[in-house]
Amino acid sequence: MEQIKIASPKRNGEGIFPFLTAAAAVSMLLLVGAIFLVVLWGAWPALRAFGPAFLFSAVWNPVIDVYGAAPAILGTVITSLLALALAGPLGVGTAIFLSELAPHWLKKPVSFLVELLAAVPSVVYGVWGIFVLVPWMRTGPGLFLESRLGFLPFFQGPSIGVSVLTAGLVLTIMILPTIAAISREVMRAVPQDLREGLFALGATRWEMITRVVLPVSRTGITGALLLALGRAIGEAMAVTMVIGNANVIPVSLLAPAQTAASQVVNEFPEAFGLHLSSLLLLGLLLFMITLLINLVAVWLVYRTDQWSSGARQPGKLKGKGVAGHA
Amino acid sequence: MALDVTIENLSFWFGRQQVLKNVSLRACQKEVTALIGPSGCGKTTLLRCINRLHDLYAGASVAGKILIGEENILDAGTNRVELRRRVGMIFQKPNPFPHLSVFENVASGLRLHGLAYGRSLRERVEACLRKAALWDEVKDFLDRPGALLSGGQQQRLCIARALAIEPEVFLMDEPCASLDPVSTMHIEELIKELQEEYTVIIVTHNMQQAARISRQTAFVLHGELVEAGPTAELFVHARDSRTEAYLTGKMG
Amino acid sequence: MPDTKWRLVKSFVPEAVCRLAALLVISVLFLILYYIFQRGAGVISPAFLTALPTPVGVPGGGIGNALLGSLVMVALGALLAVPCGVAAAVYLDQNPKSRLAAACRFASRVLTGVPSLIVGLFVFTLLVLRTGQYSALAGGIALAVMMMPVITLSAEEMLRLVPNSWREASLALGASKKQTVLRLVLPAAAAGIAVGVMLAVALAAGQTAPVLLTALTSIFWPENLLQPTASLPVLIYTYAISPFADWQQQAWGAALVLVVMVLMLNIAAQLFIAVKNRRG
DSSP: OTTSOOOOTTTTTTTTHHHHHHHHHHHHHHHHHHHHHHHHHHHHHHHHHHTTHHHHOOOEETTTTEEOOHHHHHHHHHHHHHHHHHHHHHHHHHHHIIIIISOHHHHHHHHHHHHHHTTSOHHHHHHHIIIIIHHHHHHTHHHHHHHHHTTSGGGOSOOOSOSHHHHHHHHHHHHHHHHHHHHHHHHHTSOHHHHHHHHHTTOOHHHHIIIIIHHHTHHHHHHHHHHHHHHHHHOOHHHHHHSBOOOSOOOOTTSOBOOHHHHHHHHGGGOOHHHHHHHHHHHHHHHHHHHHHHHHHHHHHHHHHHHHTSSOOOOTTTTTOBOSOO | OOOOEEEEEEEEEETTEEEEEEEEEEEOTTSEEEEEOSTTSSHHHHHHHHTTGGGGBTTEEEEEEEEETTEETTSTTOOHHHHHHHEEEEOSSOOOOTTSBHHHHHHHHHHHHTOOOHHHHHHHHHHHHHHTTOHHHHTTOTTSBGGGSOHHHHHHHHHHHHHHTOOSEEEEESTTTTSOHHHHHHHHHHHHHHTTTSEEEEEOSOHHHHHHHOSEEEEEETTEEEEEEEHHHHHHSOSSHHHHHHHTTSOO | OOOHHHHHHHHHHHHHHHHHHHHHHHHHHHHHHHHHHHHHHTTOOHHHHHSOOOOTTOSOOOOHHHHHHHHHHHHHHHHHHHHHHHHHHHHHHHSTTSHHHHHHHHHHHHHHHSOHHHHHHHHIIIIIHHHTOOOHHHHHHHHHHHHHHHHHHHHHHHHHTSOHHHHHHHHHTTOOHHHIIIIIIHHHHHHHHHHHHHHHHHHHHTOOHHHHHHTOOOSSOOOSTTSOOOOHHHHHHHHHTSSOHHHHHHHHHHHHHHHHHHHHHHHHHHHHHHHHHHHO
16 A cells, blocks of 8 residues: 555645745735834834834924824824714615615615725715815805804804814715715625514514615624724725814814824925924824724624525525515 | 305406415315315415405405305405404414424414413413424423424414314315425324314315315316315316316316 | 503604604715815816826816825735735635634724724835835835725635635645646635725725825826826825915816716725626
8 A cells, every 4th residue: 555656636736836825915914014014114213213202292393303103193093983873873874775675776876886985985075075175165055164153262263264173074975975985784694584583572673774785784784884983994095175274172063173194194305304204203193093993893894794695594585675565 | 253254256356467266165164175276376375365465465466255154254344454363374484483492383363462471371372382282392392482382283383273263164275295205194183173173274286185174176277166066076087077177187 | 551652652753763864864964075076077087187296376287296206105005915915815714713814804803993004104114214204105005005905805805706616626626726826716806806906996096195195295197106206196185275365266276186086986896796706
């Protein structure tokens, strides 16, 4: 037996092919690590110079070469949370409509359009923001808020159009398609027999939505919201174009401010030395935050994915869609 | 309270395709009526007309009458939410709600209709689980997810869930199709007990099962009701040659 | 008996709210597209698409060099990302359950969510800072980083659609794994992989920050890969934030060109998938 040499089929004619494909797979991992290390390397001087104080200092002054990220961090937090607070309910509501309420003939084309709008480049939203939204905010709602609610610190004027609020609105519009498209996808993955199960117990359609569809797709929707939050936090161009780029702690929603991303885009052409390093440190912070958010989001979305494609199969009438009034 | 279900000249269409043609059948209270027939003959559709589950889908249209007691439930004015509380349904694949515990699965209908709270809720859940012969197996796992039970247990959980809101009619769509023989036996025993109190209509592919548990059997073919009669008679002397052919395995 | 009619009414209200939300969202998004078309359409002409930019106040400026620059950098990005991304997908397809595959898949998904600005900073620090030179090459590399995970994920999905029985048949005939992949699996999935590449190209074509930080911009035609190079998104950005009316006008026109390109790629990809699904 031992004399007969059977050519291992694994080796036969394979050459370096398996190693090449494995190397490509490894390169994806290396890429994530490399991004981190390279940006860290660039940010190192600033990190050494300022340490943790970088996070809390509000001074950002290239003349005396002292940099603190508090205004940018606050601006990022406020604009992205504002966007999430507005786009979350609207996007999930749209997804509910597309997945559960819309007439059958409307579902596919509208869902397709929403997905399409998620692909529109951010700079295009920026163009719309700077030429349409900013003037409108200056005259319309901005002025209204300033005159009616100006006594509140966060609606203090003067409303000049470019502001935290405007940036928040542009971000809202940008992340809406993401939230709506992914949420719709995870809701659609809820097996039809679960819907029928609650309907058969005598539920109205809304009761079915709140008691079956939303709880079953909860993790996936959370994932969608997190992905959208990550996108809002990291968005640079559209925000830069409408936020006014003022390096101050944002107090009023109607005043200009900046985010970490907008500050980087705005200042890096003239920056060098410690200034540039500080911008890279902002980028590093951004990277770590979005990486964390994405880790959780991917895990959540991916988990629902596996779970719903598991043992359960959709009911007999899959694809016909819920249409009439239940 | 159990009521007769009387189907009169029922026709049903999905879009232009006619799925049921002029079906008439009476399912008596406190009896099991079995619907048999080859796949795609329309027996499941017939069942889903009785709780108007088809109304959920675009393109479904229906003509004829279905009386539960004296009331025609196909009337435009029928409150479907109320109807479905009165007509329980067991699906082909067990569909316990995966996000709810065993307890909450049984309680889901009660909570939906606000029928019981607190202590009385717990008592009703226990009573239904006992009735579904599941209590002893799950009493220590009431707060575990219902989806973790075995297939047969899941199906009994679904029966307990339907029992909880005290329907008058039980519809069962091949409840044992995805179960092993032992679980099937459990469910069949349960069905025999259910008929003491309810009207039960069951769709089955398994002719032995129909023979074991039903009082009346109806044979459906290509959307038509070929014949219906007492199970014992139908299986021995089928009046229609097509029924004979199906029962002896020469068709479908 | 609790009142089911009341429950039906209670059900109606939030449903109406969802309908309104959908209506609002869809109309706002369409309003934006409408603006882009309405304000941009008047600007576009053959000369606009082919001419070089002109200084402020000089009429006849165009986006020719930016279009060409974008084309060069996206092509360069695809050239780098497609082989690497498809190779990684082949690995995932061949070893679907290995640890490396799980990690690679996870990394790809996470990478698609990393802000493009960070990718720009990465390549900027790695190349531009070292060489002191903004270049189309750096821009292409940045776009490749953006494209690679997208290509890998979609290509893996497409490879998975190739039936296992085919592969087994090929292996049973004595073909090696490599031959099976190269001669059977990849050709069978080629159309699907192309769709993924189209989507990745659409994504890359719209990226502003990574290109801005690596290739900067230029008012000349791109001559070699080692010079600063204009691109459509960067041109849109710089024109839009400029205070000059004629540049702002051109920003609308350029935005329309970009939107049409990106949407066409996406629609083509979706149609491709739809046609393929219909054929089975």
